[in-house]
Amino acid sequence: MRGYYKENESGELVFIPSGEMPNQQVGIYWFIDNEVIKDAVPFKDGEPYGEVIQYGSHFDFWQALQPTTEIEKKLKSHAYDAYPRGRIVFFPARKVFRIYSDHCLDTDDLNKVLESFEIEDFDIEIKDDEHYRCAGCNPFYVDI
Structure with missing residues (x-):
């Protein structure tokens, strides 16, 4: 379902269905050969974690991945943290996405x-987050 979020009279963030607004998502991603591989959900379905709404685990997704595309095969052929990656979270109190x-x-x-x-x-x-360092950026990286 497409829609958007807006504050109601109590100041709570509520989902408003609409055919016009995109389906904003939270989750994890890799960026390989100019392509995005992601595991994401609409942010209304994300998981609260402290002050953010987030979703997913790079390692869990990578471990469970049954590659069907060439780019997924490339991801799976190395450790989960070999390629550039990151996460998108949502701060509902501030109505801000952070990448x-x-x-x-x-x-x-x-x-x-x-x-x-x-x-x-x-x-x-x-x-920029040190946690998300690929093999090319992390001088201590070891591919096992």
Whole structure:
């Protein structure tokens, strides 16, 4: 179902169904060969974690993945953290999406990620995070 979120008279964030607004999502992603691989849900279906709504685990998704495309086969052929990756979370109190990413992803790459998560009409923060370091960015990386 497509829709958007807005505050009701009590200040709570409520979902308003609509055919016009995108289906904003939260979840995890990899960026490989200019393609996004993601595991995401509409943010209304995400999991509360502290002050954010989030979803997914890179390791769990990678471990369960049965590759069907060439890009999925490429992801599965190395450790789950070999390629650039990140996470998109939502801060409901501030009505802001935050994209955590590997610092090797540029603005065009991040725009492709945001487009795949259908995030529009919300404020967005971008945060470089040491947790999301690929083999090329992490000097201590060992592919096992």
